Amino acid sequence: MAGRQAVKAYLDLVSQACRAVLIFLKHNKIPHTVENIAIRKGQHKTPEFTKLNPMQKLPVLEDNGFVLTESDAILKYLCAVLCTTGPPYVPDHWYPKLPEKRARVDEYTAWNHANTHTSSIFLHEIGFDMWLVDMTFQAVTLFFFQNCFLCQLKSFKILSRLFQSLCGGRDILKDRPKLLSWRSRVQSVLSDSFDEAHSAVYQIRDKFTAKLSPCSKQATL
Amino acid sequence: MAGRQAVKAYLDLVSQACRAVLIFLKHNKIPHTVENIAIRKGQHKTPEFTKLNPMQKLPVLEDNGFVLTESDAILKYLCAVLCTTGPPYVPDHWYPKLPEKRARVDEYTAWNHANTHTSSIFLHEIGFDMWLVDMTFQAVTLFFFQNCFLCQLKSFKILSRLFQSLCGGRDILKDRPKLLSWRSRVQSVLSDSFDEAHSAVYQIRDKFTAKLSPCSKQATL
Known part of the structure; x- marks a missing residue:
């Protein structure tokens, strides 16, 4: 590991995209430091950060x-x-080199980007008719259960995205046993790194549910 | 070339994503056949096509x-x-193997997916305050002029996306000399394959502008 500088990640763990990066770094034991950028405080729009990323995104x-x-x-x-300058070496199953297998990951990440924006799925799940949530589940079923790769980039991208709804105090997987089982398997593989990255989400969920009346709590959780 | 079967592409050239695939196939002389699927006739929702792609997309x-x-x-x-089973071999500049250069293409395609949906940019350009169009131009400037790769996947992805506004009879690049020059360079490299793939867009533009009054035509074109 000597000779390889630690990478630096600028993150806000309220963002599912940031959580995915942190889980990946931790799980694969990639030497890294984290610079916390609080979106709610507008720290992604400071001149200093804008110089780093003119698109002001994390x-x-x-x-x-x-x-x-x-x-x-x-x-x-x-x-x-x-894969070329390790250690640590990231195992091939995360992003397989074989064109057909890699294409399945690229296919899902492209679909995911275009169809399941965090804010959209969250808002639709809370406010609308669950159509986007259902579409996502259809995609998850299609892309995951037909191609049973448990640990690929797409696995925790979608899982982390689905977890975003926890911010609203709901677990949208709770009535879906097949997906719950898949989530358990991914979580057990990722173990501590997953929970650590989701700590901010869990905190928001707990604050939110603490404010609910007992009646609403029962309906929501 | 013997031994390599022609690939089969299911396309509707009204879609910028389909145009990008066709340009790539033609420009790189990849043996292919095209199966036209007319979205306007709902051919992407037939049971036959749904079996091929359950997400019913092209x-x-x-x-x-x-x-x-x-x-x-x-x-x-x-x-x-x-790159492994050619000929024809797709030159490396389209999607470089060097991690840093490849990452620049992945960075743009990810941003593009999440921020410039065809329908959005088209609708915003026509109906709203040009903010999305301006944001796209900001990104194009950032992603292209800082990293001057003329022929990468991202070049014609964004160009084809910007061209979508031609359906509405407008050329949103017309007052932007730097981008016009970049477009000319990309078009001249891609030459016939670009115009062929955009023939459907040109037809829609011509139909649209033919219906406009002389006054509107002057304002629009």
């Missing part, structure tokens, strides 16, 4: 002077660079 | 029995598979 990764934005690109870059 | 690629959806995944898959 996450951002710095690797020995190379600055990269967009969580998908960051995760794929880490897989690519650590 | 484009779809079939390569010797391997079925793949999502244009980003399709383009990256073709780069990957033809």
Whole structure:
């Protein structure tokens, strides 16, 4: 591991994209430091951060002077660079080199980007007719159960995205046993890194549910 | 070239994602056949097509029995598979193998997906305050002029997306000389394949502008 500088990740764990990056770094034991950027305080819009990422978005990764934005690109870059310059080496199953298998990950990450924005799924789940949530479940079933890769980039991208609804005090998987079982399996593989990355989400959930009346709590949880 | 089966592309050239796939196939002389699926006739929702792609979306690629959806995944898959099993070989500049250079393409395609949906940019350009269009131009400037790769997957993805506004009879680049110059350079490299893929867009534009009054025409074009 000597000789490889720690990467620096600029994150706010309220963002599912940031959580995905942190889980990946921790789970794969990639040497890293974290710079917390609080979106709620507008720290992603300061002149200093704007210089780093003119699009004023999180996450951002710095690797020995190379600055990269967009969580998908960051995760794929880490897989690519650590397959040649490790240790630690990121196992191939995360982002397989075989074109057909890799294409399945790219297919899902592209679909995910275009169809399940965090805010949209969260808002739709809370306010609308569950159509987007159902569409997501259809995709999860299609993309995951037909191609049973448990530990690929797409696994925790979608899981982390679905978890966003916990901020609203709801667990949208609770009546879906097949998906619950899949979540348990992914969580058990990722173990501590998953819970650590989701601590901010759990805190928001707990604050939110503490404010609810006993009646609403029963209906929500 | 013997031994390599032609790939089959299911396309509707009204879709920018489909145009990107066709340009790529033609420009790189990849043996292919095209199956036209007319979205306006609902042909992407037939039981036959749904069996091929349960998400009922275009484009779809079939390569010797391997079925793949999502244009980003399709383009990256073709780069990957033809770098090992060509000819024809797709030149490295389209999707460079060097992690830092590849990450710049992944960064843009991820940003593009999350921020410039075709319908959104089209609707915003026509109906709203140009903010999304301006944001796109900001991104184009950031992602392209800082990293001057003329022929990468991202070049014609964004160009094709910007061209979508032509359906409404407008050329949103017309007052932007720097971007016009960039467009000319990309078009001249892609030459016939670009115009061929955009023929449907040009037809819609011509129909649309033919219906306008002389006054509106002057304001629009």
